[in-house]
Amino acid sequence: MATPLIAWFRQEARDLPWRRPGFPAWGTLVSEIMLQQTQVARVVPRLEAWLTRWPTPADLAASPPADAVRAWDRLGYPRRALALHAAASAIAEQHDNVVPRNVDALLALPGIGDYTARAVAVFAYGDRHPVVDVNVRRVLARALLGQGEPGPAKAKQDLPLMESVLPADRDDAAATNAAVMELGALVCVARSPACDACPIADRCAWRAAGYPEHDGPRAPKQSKFAGSDRQVRGLVMAELRASDVPVTRSEIEPVWPDAEQLDRALASLLRDGLAVGDDASGYRLPDG
DNA sequence: CTCCAGCGCA
DNA sequence: TGCGCCGGAG
Structure with a gap:
Protein backbone atom coordinates (compact mmCIF):
# COMPACT_ATOMS: atom_id res chain seq x y z
CA MET A 1 0.00 0.00 0.00
CA ALA A 2 2.95 2.34 0.62
CA THR A 3 4.27 2.35 -2.93
CA PRO A 4 1.19 3.79 -4.69
CA LEU A 5 0.71 6.23 -1.81
CA ILE A 6 4.23 7.59 -2.12
CA ALA A 7 3.92 7.89 -5.91
CA TRP A 8 0.62 9.73 -5.50
CA PHE A 9 2.14 12.04 -2.88
CA ARG A 10 5.08 12.98 -5.12
CA GLN A 11 2.56 14.01 -7.75
CA GLU A 12 -0.24 15.65 -5.78
CA ALA A 13 1.21 16.99 -2.53
CA ARG A 14 0.35 20.60 -1.78
CA ASP A 15 3.18 23.11 -1.79
CA LEU A 16 3.25 24.05 1.89
CA PRO A 17 5.86 26.08 3.81
CA TRP A 18 6.92 23.20 6.05
CA ARG A 19 7.65 21.05 3.00
CA ARG A 20 10.21 23.50 1.60
CA PRO A 21 13.76 22.13 1.49
CA GLY A 22 15.76 23.40 4.44
CA PHE A 23 12.72 24.30 6.53
CA PRO A 24 14.02 24.32 10.12
CA ALA A 25 12.96 21.82 12.80
CA TRP A 26 11.81 24.76 14.90
CA GLY A 27 9.49 25.74 12.07
CA THR A 28 8.12 22.22 11.94
CA LEU A 29 7.44 22.31 15.66
CA VAL A 30 5.69 25.68 15.47
CA SER A 31 3.62 24.60 12.48
CA GLU A 32 2.53 21.37 14.15
CA ILE A 33 1.38 23.18 17.28
CA MET A 34 -0.52 25.71 15.16
CA LEU A 35 -2.08 22.91 13.12
CA GLN A 36 -3.59 21.22 16.18
CA GLN A 37 -7.29 21.54 15.42
CA THR A 38 -6.68 24.48 13.08
CA GLN A 39 -6.84 24.38 9.28
CA VAL A 40 -3.84 24.82 7.01
CA ALA A 41 -5.16 27.94 5.30
CA ARG A 42 -5.46 29.82 8.58
CA VAL A 43 -2.06 28.66 9.85
CA VAL A 44 0.21 29.58 6.95
CA PRO A 45 0.25 33.38 7.32
CA ARG A 46 0.59 33.25 11.14
CA LEU A 47 3.42 30.75 10.82
CA GLU A 48 5.43 32.92 8.44
CA ALA A 49 5.08 35.96 10.69
CA TRP A 50 5.97 33.91 13.76
CA LEU A 51 9.19 32.50 12.29
CA THR A 52 10.26 35.87 10.94
CA ARG A 53 9.92 37.37 14.39
CA TRP A 54 11.28 34.37 16.33
CA PRO A 55 13.73 32.43 14.12
CA THR A 56 14.84 30.14 16.98
CA PRO A 57 13.35 28.89 20.27
CA ALA A 58 15.63 31.20 22.28
CA ASP A 59 14.26 34.22 20.41
CA LEU A 60 10.74 33.31 21.49
CA ALA A 61 11.85 32.51 25.03
CA ALA A 62 13.36 36.01 25.26
CA SER A 63 9.97 37.61 24.59
CA PRO A 64 7.21 37.74 27.22
CA PRO A 65 4.39 35.20 26.92
CA ALA A 66 2.05 38.12 26.20
CA ASP A 67 3.81 38.68 22.87
CA ALA A 68 3.34 35.02 21.95
CA VAL A 69 -0.37 35.19 22.79
CA ARG A 70 -0.79 38.36 20.70
CA ALA A 71 1.11 36.89 17.74
CA TRP A 72 -1.09 33.80 18.03
CA ASP A 73 -3.91 36.18 17.16
CA ARG A 74 -7.16 34.33 16.44
CA LEU A 75 -5.80 30.88 15.74
CA GLY A 76 -7.83 29.62 18.69
CA TYR A 77 -6.97 27.58 21.77
CA PRO A 78 -4.50 30.24 23.01
CA ARG A 79 -3.20 27.83 25.64
CA ARG A 80 -1.20 26.47 22.71
CA ALA A 81 0.65 29.79 22.43
CA LEU A 82 1.50 29.66 26.12
CA ALA A 83 2.63 26.05 25.86
CA LEU A 84 4.74 26.84 22.79
CA HIS A 85 6.43 29.67 24.67
CA ALA A 86 7.16 27.32 27.59
CA ALA A 87 8.44 24.65 25.19
CA ALA A 88 10.74 27.22 23.56
CA SER A 89 12.16 28.13 26.97
CA ALA A 90 12.78 24.47 27.79
CA ILE A 91 14.47 23.90 24.42
CA ALA A 92 16.65 26.97 24.85
CA GLU A 93 17.69 26.07 28.39
CA GLN A 94 17.80 22.28 28.40
CA HIS A 95 18.47 21.37 24.77
CA ASP A 96 21.01 23.98 23.71
CA ASN A 97 18.37 25.72 21.58
CA VAL A 98 18.00 22.64 19.36
CA VAL A 99 14.55 21.08 18.91
CA PRO A 100 14.83 17.52 20.33
CA ARG A 101 14.84 14.62 17.91
CA ASN A 102 14.00 11.94 20.46
CA VAL A 103 10.28 11.19 20.79
CA ASP A 104 10.36 10.91 24.59
CA ALA A 105 12.22 14.20 24.89
CA LEU A 106 9.59 15.80 22.64
CA LEU A 107 6.75 14.28 24.67
CA ALA A 108 8.22 15.85 27.80
CA LEU A 109 7.69 19.34 26.34
CA PRO A 110 4.45 21.18 27.17
CA GLY A 111 1.74 21.09 24.51
CA ILE A 112 3.31 18.13 22.70
CA GLY A 113 1.50 14.81 22.68
CA ASP A 114 1.63 11.55 20.72
CA TYR A 115 0.85 13.14 17.38
CA THR A 116 3.08 16.22 17.53
CA ALA A 117 6.10 14.45 19.03
CA ARG A 118 6.20 11.90 16.22
CA ALA A 119 5.35 14.45 13.54
CA VAL A 120 8.42 16.49 14.53
CA ALA A 121 10.69 13.43 14.70
CA VAL A 122 9.46 12.25 11.29
CA PHE A 123 8.95 15.46 9.30
CA ALA A 124 11.81 17.51 10.74
CA TYR A 125 14.37 14.74 11.22
CA GLY A 126 13.21 11.98 8.88
CA ASP A 127 13.09 9.29 11.55
CA ARG A 128 10.89 6.22 11.33
CA HIS A 129 7.82 6.44 13.56
CA PRO A 130 4.08 6.06 12.99
CA VAL A 131 2.38 9.48 12.82
CA VAL A 132 -1.33 9.31 13.57
CA ASP A 133 -3.75 12.21 13.31
CA VAL A 134 -7.46 12.26 12.49
CA ASN A 135 -6.74 11.96 8.74
CA VAL A 136 -4.59 8.88 9.25
CA ARG A 137 -7.17 7.29 11.52
CA ARG A 138 -9.88 7.81 8.91
CA VAL A 139 -7.79 6.42 6.04
CA LEU A 140 -6.75 3.37 8.07
CA ALA A 141 -10.29 2.78 9.30
CA ARG A 142 -11.53 2.69 5.73
CA ALA A 143 -8.69 1.02 3.82
CA LEU A 144 -7.72 -1.56 6.44
CA LEU A 145 -10.70 -2.03 8.74
CA GLY A 146 -13.53 -1.52 6.25
CA GLN A 147 -15.22 1.06 8.46
CA GLY A 148 -16.61 4.35 7.16
CA GLU A 149 -15.25 6.47 9.97
CA PRO A 150 -12.69 6.11 12.73
CA GLY A 151 -14.05 5.39 16.19
CA PRO A 152 -12.81 7.11 19.34
CA ALA A 153 -9.03 7.60 19.28
CA LYS A 154 -7.03 4.71 20.75
CA ALA A 155 -3.31 5.40 20.63
CA LYS A 156 -2.61 1.86 21.81
CA GLN A 157 -4.21 0.51 18.63
CA ASP A 158 -3.72 3.35 16.16
CA LEU A 159 0.05 3.61 16.45
CA PRO A 160 0.71 -0.11 15.84
CA LEU A 161 -1.75 -0.09 12.94
CA MET A 162 0.07 2.76 11.21
CA GLU A 163 3.37 1.14 12.09
CA SER A 164 2.25 -1.98 10.21
CA VAL A 165 1.89 0.06 7.04
CA LEU A 166 5.33 1.71 7.15
CA PRO A 167 8.09 0.46 4.86
CA ALA A 168 11.38 -0.51 6.49
CA ASP A 169 13.28 2.28 4.75
CA ARG A 170 13.42 5.50 6.79
CA ASP A 171 12.74 7.92 3.95
CA ASP A 172 9.97 5.76 2.51
CA ALA A 173 8.40 5.52 5.97
CA ALA A 174 8.43 9.29 6.37
CA ALA A 175 6.95 9.72 2.88
CA THR A 176 4.24 7.18 3.69
CA ASN A 177 3.28 9.06 6.84
CA ALA A 178 3.00 12.30 4.90
CA ALA A 179 1.14 10.59 2.05
CA VAL A 180 -1.52 9.02 4.26
CA MET A 181 -2.13 12.34 6.01
CA GLU A 182 -2.34 14.16 2.69
CA LEU A 183 -4.68 11.54 1.28
CA GLY A 184 -6.99 11.99 4.26
CA ALA A 185 -6.90 15.75 3.86
CA LEU A 186 -7.46 15.91 0.09
CA VAL A 187 -9.15 12.69 -1.11
CA CYS A 188 -10.29 10.41 1.69
CA VAL A 189 -12.15 13.25 3.40
CA ALA A 190 -14.80 12.82 6.06
CA ARG A 191 -17.91 13.88 4.14
CA SER A 192 -17.68 12.90 0.47
CA PRO A 193 -14.48 10.98 -0.30
CA ALA A 194 -13.18 11.24 -3.88
CA CYS A 195 -12.53 7.55 -4.38
CA ASP A 196 -12.06 8.07 -8.14
CA ALA A 197 -8.89 9.99 -7.33
CA CYS A 198 -7.62 7.58 -4.69
CA PRO A 199 -4.38 5.68 -5.44
CA ILE A 200 -5.39 2.78 -3.19
CA ALA A 201 -9.08 2.54 -4.08
CA ASP A 202 -8.52 -0.91 -5.59
CA ARG A 203 -7.41 -2.26 -2.22
CA CYS A 204 -9.70 -0.31 0.11
CA ALA A 205 -11.66 -2.63 2.43
CA TRP A 206 -14.46 -0.11 2.91
CA ARG A 207 -14.93 0.36 -0.83
CA ALA A 208 -14.74 -3.40 -1.45
CA ALA A 209 -17.49 -3.94 1.11
CA GLY A 210 -19.77 -1.48 -0.68
CA TYR A 211 -19.34 1.48 1.72
CA PRO A 212 -21.27 0.02 4.67
CA GLU A 213 -22.69 2.43 7.22
CA HIS A 214 -20.53 2.84 10.28
CA ASP A 215 -21.77 0.61 13.09
CA GLY A 216 -19.14 0.54 15.87
CA PRO A 217 -18.64 3.25 18.49
CA ARG A 218 -18.40 6.80 17.16
CA ALA A 219 -16.05 9.59 18.07
CA PRO A 220 -17.81 11.89 20.57
CA LYS A 221 -19.45 14.93 19.03
CA GLN A 222 -17.83 18.17 20.07
CA SER A 223 -19.91 20.41 22.28
CA LYS A 224 -21.60 23.56 21.06
CA PHE A 225 -19.54 26.72 20.77
CA ALA A 226 -22.29 29.34 20.80
CA GLY A 227 -22.99 30.39 24.36
CA SER A 228 -20.21 28.24 25.78
C1' DC B 1 -24.85 22.47 11.52
C1' DT B 2 -19.77 19.93 10.94
C1' DC B 3 -15.08 19.70 10.45
C1' DC B 4 -10.30 20.74 11.39
C1' DA B 5 -2.01 17.95 11.16
C1' DG B 6 -4.72 17.41 19.46
C1' DC B 7 -3.53 18.17 24.29
C1' DG B 8 -4.10 17.74 29.14
C1' DC B 9 -6.84 17.26 32.81
C1' DA B 10 -10.14 15.01 36.10
C1' DT C 1 -11.32 7.07 29.21
C1' DG C 2 -14.47 11.65 28.53
C1' DC C 3 -14.51 16.29 28.29
C1' DG C 4 -13.20 21.25 27.81
C1' DC C 5 -10.70 24.20 25.07
C1' DC C 6 -11.07 28.67 19.95
C1' DG C 7 -12.42 30.13 15.70
C1' DG C 8 -13.38 30.22 10.85
C1' DA C 9 -14.89 28.04 6.51
C1' DG C 10 -18.10 24.98 3.99
Missing part, protein backbone atom coordinates in the same frame (compact mmCIF):
# COMPACT_ATOMS: atom_id res chain seq x y z
CA ASP A 229 -17.51 29.24 28.24
CA ARG A 230 -15.13 28.79 25.34
CA GLN A 231 -16.86 31.59 23.47
CA VAL A 232 -16.71 33.87 26.50
CA ARG A 233 -13.05 33.09 27.06
CA GLY A 234 -12.38 33.97 23.44
CA LEU A 235 -14.14 37.31 23.79
CA VAL A 236 -12.23 38.17 26.96
CA MET A 237 -8.93 37.17 25.38
CA ALA A 238 -9.66 39.43 22.41
CA GLU A 239 -10.02 42.34 24.83
CA LEU A 240 -6.76 41.51 26.60
CA ARG A 241 -4.86 41.09 23.32
CA ALA A 242 -6.10 44.44 22.07
CA SER A 243 -4.93 46.46 25.08
CA ASP A 244 -1.42 47.50 26.07
CA VAL A 245 -2.58 48.47 29.56
CA PRO A 246 -4.52 46.45 32.14
CA VAL A 247 -8.20 46.09 31.28
CA THR A 248 -10.63 46.92 34.06
CA ARG A 249 -13.50 44.73 35.09
CA SER A 250 -15.98 47.31 33.79
CA GLU A 251 -14.27 47.29 30.39
CA ILE A 252 -14.60 43.52 30.18
CA GLU A 253 -18.22 43.28 31.31
CA PRO A 254 -19.82 44.52 28.06
CA VAL A 255 -18.48 41.52 26.11
CA TRP A 256 -20.99 39.14 27.74
CA PRO A 257 -24.39 39.66 29.40
CA ASP A 258 -24.17 36.83 31.92
CA ALA A 259 -21.95 38.10 34.77
CA GLU A 260 -21.69 34.72 36.42
CA GLN A 261 -20.46 33.06 33.24
CA LEU A 262 -18.06 35.93 32.65
CA ASP A 263 -16.63 35.37 36.13
CA ARG A 264 -16.21 31.70 35.41
CA ALA A 265 -14.44 32.40 32.12
CA LEU A 266 -12.14 34.96 33.68
CA ALA A 267 -11.30 32.65 36.57
CA SER A 268 -10.43 29.85 34.15
CA LEU A 269 -8.20 32.17 32.13
CA LEU A 270 -6.38 33.15 35.31
CA ARG A 271 -6.05 29.48 36.23
CA ASP A 272 -4.59 28.73 32.80
CA GLY A 273 -2.11 31.59 33.11
CA LEU A 274 -3.54 33.29 30.02
CA ALA A 275 -4.53 36.30 32.13
CA VAL A 276 -3.05 37.88 35.24
CA GLY A 277 -4.31 40.57 37.62
CA ASP A 278 -7.44 41.25 39.67
CA ASP A 279 -10.40 43.61 39.88
CA ALA A 280 -8.29 46.25 41.66
CA SER A 281 -5.30 46.37 39.28
CA GLY A 282 -7.09 45.21 36.15
CA TYR A 283 -6.40 42.23 33.91
CA ARG A 284 -3.68 41.74 31.32
CA LEU A 285 -1.77 39.09 29.39
CA PRO A 286 1.12 37.40 31.24
CA ASP A 287 4.37 39.32 30.91
CA GLY A 288 6.64 37.08 32.89
Whole structure:
Protein backbone atom coordinates (compact mmCIF):
# COMPACT_ATOMS: atom_id res chain seq x y z
CA MET A 1 0.00 0.00 0.00
CA ALA A 2 2.95 2.34 0.62
CA THR A 3 4.27 2.35 -2.93
CA PRO A 4 1.19 3.79 -4.69
CA LEU A 5 0.71 6.23 -1.81
CA ILE A 6 4.23 7.59 -2.12
CA ALA A 7 3.92 7.89 -5.91
CA TRP A 8 0.62 9.73 -5.50
CA PHE A 9 2.14 12.04 -2.88
CA ARG A 10 5.08 12.98 -5.12
CA GLN A 11 2.56 14.01 -7.75
CA GLU A 12 -0.24 15.65 -5.78
CA ALA A 13 1.21 16.99 -2.53
CA ARG A 14 0.35 20.60 -1.78
CA ASP A 15 3.18 23.11 -1.79
CA LEU A 16 3.25 24.05 1.89
CA PRO A 17 5.86 26.08 3.81
CA TRP A 18 6.92 23.20 6.05
CA ARG A 19 7.65 21.05 3.00
CA ARG A 20 10.21 23.50 1.60
CA PRO A 21 13.76 22.13 1.49
CA GLY A 22 15.76 23.40 4.44
CA PHE A 23 12.72 24.30 6.53
CA PRO A 24 14.02 24.32 10.12
CA ALA A 25 12.96 21.82 12.80
CA TRP A 26 11.81 24.76 14.90
CA GLY A 27 9.49 25.74 12.07
CA THR A 28 8.12 22.22 11.94
CA LEU A 29 7.44 22.31 15.66
CA VAL A 30 5.69 25.68 15.47
CA SER A 31 3.62 24.60 12.48
CA GLU A 32 2.53 21.37 14.15
CA ILE A 33 1.38 23.18 17.28
CA MET A 34 -0.52 25.71 15.16
CA LEU A 35 -2.08 22.91 13.12
CA GLN A 36 -3.59 21.22 16.18
CA GLN A 37 -7.29 21.54 15.42
CA THR A 38 -6.68 24.48 13.08
CA GLN A 39 -6.84 24.38 9.28
CA VAL A 40 -3.84 24.82 7.01
CA ALA A 41 -5.16 27.94 5.30
CA ARG A 42 -5.46 29.82 8.58
CA VAL A 43 -2.06 28.66 9.85
CA VAL A 44 0.21 29.58 6.95
CA PRO A 45 0.25 33.38 7.32
CA ARG A 46 0.59 33.25 11.14
CA LEU A 47 3.42 30.75 10.82
CA GLU A 48 5.43 32.92 8.44
CA ALA A 49 5.08 35.96 10.69
CA TRP A 50 5.97 33.91 13.76
CA LEU A 51 9.19 32.50 12.29
CA THR A 52 10.26 35.87 10.94
CA ARG A 53 9.92 37.37 14.39
CA TRP A 54 11.28 34.37 16.33
CA PRO A 55 13.73 32.43 14.12
CA THR A 56 14.84 30.14 16.98
CA PRO A 57 13.35 28.89 20.27
CA ALA A 58 15.63 31.20 22.28
CA ASP A 59 14.26 34.22 20.41
CA LEU A 60 10.74 33.31 21.49
CA ALA A 61 11.85 32.51 25.03
CA ALA A 62 13.36 36.01 25.26
CA SER A 63 9.97 37.61 24.59
CA PRO A 64 7.21 37.74 27.22
CA PRO A 65 4.39 35.20 26.92
CA ALA A 66 2.05 38.12 26.20
CA ASP A 67 3.81 38.68 22.87
CA ALA A 68 3.34 35.02 21.95
CA VAL A 69 -0.37 35.19 22.79
CA ARG A 70 -0.79 38.36 20.70
CA ALA A 71 1.11 36.89 17.74
CA TRP A 72 -1.09 33.80 18.03
CA ASP A 73 -3.91 36.18 17.16
CA ARG A 74 -7.16 34.33 16.44
CA LEU A 75 -5.80 30.88 15.74
CA GLY A 76 -7.83 29.62 18.69
CA TYR A 77 -6.97 27.58 21.77
CA PRO A 78 -4.50 30.24 23.01
CA ARG A 79 -3.20 27.83 25.64
CA ARG A 80 -1.20 26.47 22.71
CA ALA A 81 0.65 29.79 22.43
CA LEU A 82 1.50 29.66 26.12
CA ALA A 83 2.63 26.05 25.86
CA LEU A 84 4.74 26.84 22.79
CA HIS A 85 6.43 29.67 24.67
CA ALA A 86 7.16 27.32 27.59
CA ALA A 87 8.44 24.65 25.19
CA ALA A 88 10.74 27.22 23.56
CA SER A 89 12.16 28.13 26.97
CA ALA A 90 12.78 24.47 27.79
CA ILE A 91 14.47 23.90 24.42
CA ALA A 92 16.65 26.97 24.85
CA GLU A 93 17.69 26.07 28.39
CA GLN A 94 17.80 22.28 28.40
CA HIS A 95 18.47 21.37 24.77
CA ASP A 96 21.01 23.98 23.71
CA ASN A 97 18.37 25.72 21.58
CA VAL A 98 18.00 22.64 19.36
CA VAL A 99 14.55 21.08 18.91
CA PRO A 100 14.83 17.52 20.33
CA ARG A 101 14.84 14.62 17.91
CA ASN A 102 14.00 11.94 20.46
CA VAL A 103 10.28 11.19 20.79
CA ASP A 104 10.36 10.91 24.59
CA ALA A 105 12.22 14.20 24.89
CA LEU A 106 9.59 15.80 22.64
CA LEU A 107 6.75 14.28 24.67
CA ALA A 108 8.22 15.85 27.80
CA LEU A 109 7.69 19.34 26.34
CA PRO A 110 4.45 21.18 27.17
CA GLY A 111 1.74 21.09 24.51
CA ILE A 112 3.31 18.13 22.70
CA GLY A 113 1.50 14.81 22.68
CA ASP A 114 1.63 11.55 20.72
CA TYR A 115 0.85 13.14 17.38
CA THR A 116 3.08 16.22 17.53
CA ALA A 117 6.10 14.45 19.03
CA ARG A 118 6.20 11.90 16.22
CA ALA A 119 5.35 14.45 13.54
CA VAL A 120 8.42 16.49 14.53
CA ALA A 121 10.69 13.43 14.70
CA VAL A 122 9.46 12.25 11.29
CA PHE A 123 8.95 15.46 9.30
CA ALA A 124 11.81 17.51 10.74
CA TYR A 125 14.37 14.74 11.22
CA GLY A 126 13.21 11.98 8.88
CA ASP A 127 13.09 9.29 11.55
CA ARG A 128 10.89 6.22 11.33
CA HIS A 129 7.82 6.44 13.56
CA PRO A 130 4.08 6.06 12.99
CA VAL A 131 2.38 9.48 12.82
CA VAL A 132 -1.33 9.31 13.57
CA ASP A 133 -3.75 12.21 13.31
CA VAL A 134 -7.46 12.26 12.49
CA ASN A 135 -6.74 11.96 8.74
CA VAL A 136 -4.59 8.88 9.25
CA ARG A 137 -7.17 7.29 11.52
CA ARG A 138 -9.88 7.81 8.91
CA VAL A 139 -7.79 6.42 6.04
CA LEU A 140 -6.75 3.37 8.07
CA ALA A 141 -10.29 2.78 9.30
CA ARG A 142 -11.53 2.69 5.73
CA ALA A 143 -8.69 1.02 3.82
CA LEU A 144 -7.72 -1.56 6.44
CA LEU A 145 -10.70 -2.03 8.74
CA GLY A 146 -13.53 -1.52 6.25
CA GLN A 147 -15.22 1.06 8.46
CA GLY A 148 -16.61 4.35 7.16
CA GLU A 149 -15.25 6.47 9.97
CA PRO A 150 -12.69 6.11 12.73
CA GLY A 151 -14.05 5.39 16.19
CA PRO A 152 -12.81 7.11 19.34
CA ALA A 153 -9.03 7.60 19.28
CA LYS A 154 -7.03 4.71 20.75
CA ALA A 155 -3.31 5.40 20.63
CA LYS A 156 -2.61 1.86 21.81
CA GLN A 157 -4.21 0.51 18.63
CA ASP A 158 -3.72 3.35 16.16
CA LEU A 159 0.05 3.61 16.45
CA PRO A 160 0.71 -0.11 15.84
CA LEU A 161 -1.75 -0.09 12.94
CA MET A 162 0.07 2.76 11.21
CA GLU A 163 3.37 1.14 12.09
CA SER A 164 2.25 -1.98 10.21
CA VAL A 165 1.89 0.06 7.04
CA LEU A 166 5.33 1.71 7.15
CA PRO A 167 8.09 0.46 4.86
CA ALA A 168 11.38 -0.51 6.49
CA ASP A 169 13.28 2.28 4.75
CA ARG A 170 13.42 5.50 6.79
CA ASP A 171 12.74 7.92 3.95
CA ASP A 172 9.97 5.76 2.51
CA ALA A 173 8.40 5.52 5.97
CA ALA A 174 8.43 9.29 6.37
CA ALA A 175 6.95 9.72 2.88
CA THR A 176 4.24 7.18 3.69
CA ASN A 177 3.28 9.06 6.84
CA ALA A 178 3.00 12.30 4.90
CA ALA A 179 1.14 10.59 2.05
CA VAL A 180 -1.52 9.02 4.26
CA MET A 181 -2.13 12.34 6.01
CA GLU A 182 -2.34 14.16 2.69
CA LEU A 183 -4.68 11.54 1.28
CA GLY A 184 -6.99 11.99 4.26
CA ALA A 185 -6.90 15.75 3.86
CA LEU A 186 -7.46 15.91 0.09
CA VAL A 187 -9.15 12.69 -1.11
CA CYS A 188 -10.29 10.41 1.69
CA VAL A 189 -12.15 13.25 3.40
CA ALA A 190 -14.80 12.82 6.06
CA ARG A 191 -17.91 13.88 4.14
CA SER A 192 -17.68 12.90 0.47
CA PRO A 193 -14.48 10.98 -0.30
CA ALA A 194 -13.18 11.24 -3.88
CA CYS A 195 -12.53 7.55 -4.38
CA ASP A 196 -12.06 8.07 -8.14
CA ALA A 197 -8.89 9.99 -7.33
CA CYS A 198 -7.62 7.58 -4.69
CA PRO A 199 -4.38 5.68 -5.44
CA ILE A 200 -5.39 2.78 -3.19
CA ALA A 201 -9.08 2.54 -4.08
CA ASP A 202 -8.52 -0.91 -5.59
CA ARG A 203 -7.41 -2.26 -2.22
CA CYS A 204 -9.70 -0.31 0.11
CA ALA A 205 -11.66 -2.63 2.43
CA TRP A 206 -14.46 -0.11 2.91
CA ARG A 207 -14.93 0.36 -0.83
CA ALA A 208 -14.74 -3.40 -1.45
CA ALA A 209 -17.49 -3.94 1.11
CA GLY A 210 -19.77 -1.48 -0.68
CA TYR A 211 -19.34 1.48 1.72
CA PRO A 212 -21.27 0.02 4.67
CA GLU A 213 -22.69 2.43 7.22
CA HIS A 214 -20.53 2.84 10.28
CA ASP A 215 -21.77 0.61 13.09
CA GLY A 216 -19.14 0.54 15.87
CA PRO A 217 -18.64 3.25 18.49
CA ARG A 218 -18.40 6.80 17.16
CA ALA A 219 -16.05 9.59 18.07
CA PRO A 220 -17.81 11.89 20.57
CA LYS A 221 -19.45 14.93 19.03
CA GLN A 222 -17.83 18.17 20.07
CA SER A 223 -19.91 20.41 22.28
CA LYS A 224 -21.60 23.56 21.06
CA PHE A 225 -19.54 26.72 20.77
CA ALA A 226 -22.29 29.34 20.80
CA GLY A 227 -22.99 30.39 24.36
CA SER A 228 -20.21 28.24 25.78
CA ASP A 229 -17.51 29.24 28.24
CA ARG A 230 -15.13 28.79 25.34
CA GLN A 231 -16.86 31.59 23.47
CA VAL A 232 -16.71 33.87 26.50
CA ARG A 233 -13.05 33.09 27.06
CA GLY A 234 -12.38 33.97 23.44
CA LEU A 235 -14.14 37.31 23.79
CA VAL A 236 -12.23 38.17 26.96
CA MET A 237 -8.93 37.17 25.38
CA ALA A 238 -9.66 39.43 22.41
CA GLU A 239 -10.02 42.34 24.83
CA LEU A 240 -6.76 41.51 26.60
CA ARG A 241 -4.86 41.09 23.32
CA ALA A 242 -6.10 44.44 22.07
CA SER A 243 -4.93 46.46 25.08
CA ASP A 244 -1.42 47.50 26.07
CA VAL A 245 -2.58 48.47 29.56
CA PRO A 246 -4.52 46.45 32.14
CA VAL A 247 -8.20 46.09 31.28
CA THR A 248 -10.63 46.92 34.06
CA ARG A 249 -13.50 44.73 35.09
CA SER A 250 -15.98 47.31 33.79
CA GLU A 251 -14.27 47.29 30.39
CA ILE A 252 -14.60 43.52 30.18
CA GLU A 253 -18.22 43.28 31.31
CA PRO A 254 -19.82 44.52 28.06
CA VAL A 255 -18.48 41.52 26.11
CA TRP A 256 -20.99 39.14 27.74
CA PRO A 257 -24.39 39.66 29.40
CA ASP A 258 -24.17 36.83 31.92
CA ALA A 259 -21.95 38.10 34.77
CA GLU A 260 -21.69 34.72 36.42
CA GLN A 261 -20.46 33.06 33.24
CA LEU A 262 -18.06 35.93 32.65
CA ASP A 263 -16.63 35.37 36.13
CA ARG A 264 -16.21 31.70 35.41
CA ALA A 265 -14.44 32.40 32.12
CA LEU A 266 -12.14 34.96 33.68
CA ALA A 267 -11.30 32.65 36.57
CA SER A 268 -10.43 29.85 34.15
CA LEU A 269 -8.20 32.17 32.13
CA LEU A 270 -6.38 33.15 35.31
CA ARG A 271 -6.05 29.48 36.23
CA ASP A 272 -4.59 28.73 32.80
CA GLY A 273 -2.11 31.59 33.11
CA LEU A 274 -3.54 33.29 30.02
CA ALA A 275 -4.53 36.30 32.13
CA VAL A 276 -3.05 37.88 35.24
CA GLY A 277 -4.31 40.57 37.62
CA ASP A 278 -7.44 41.25 39.67
CA ASP A 279 -10.40 43.61 39.88
CA ALA A 280 -8.29 46.25 41.66
CA SER A 281 -5.30 46.37 39.28
CA GLY A 282 -7.09 45.21 36.15
CA TYR A 283 -6.40 42.23 33.91
CA ARG A 284 -3.68 41.74 31.32
CA LEU A 285 -1.77 39.09 29.39
CA PRO A 286 1.12 37.40 31.24
CA ASP A 287 4.37 39.32 30.91
CA GLY A 288 6.64 37.08 32.89
C1' DC B 1 -24.85 22.47 11.52
C1' DT B 2 -19.77 19.93 10.94
C1' DC B 3 -15.08 19.70 10.45
C1' DC B 4 -10.30 20.74 11.39
C1' DA B 5 -2.01 17.95 11.16
C1' DG B 6 -4.72 17.41 19.46
C1' DC B 7 -3.53 18.17 24.29
C1' DG B 8 -4.10 17.74 29.14
C1' DC B 9 -6.84 17.26 32.81
C1' DA B 10 -10.14 15.01 36.10
C1' DT C 1 -11.32 7.07 29.21
C1' DG C 2 -14.47 11.65 28.53
C1' DC C 3 -14.51 16.29 28.29
C1' DG C 4 -13.20 21.25 27.81
C1' DC C 5 -10.70 24.20 25.07
C1' DC C 6 -11.07 28.67 19.95
C1' DG C 7 -12.42 30.13 15.70
C1' DG C 8 -13.38 30.22 10.85
C1' DA C 9 -14.89 28.04 6.51
C1' DG C 10 -18.10 24.98 3.99
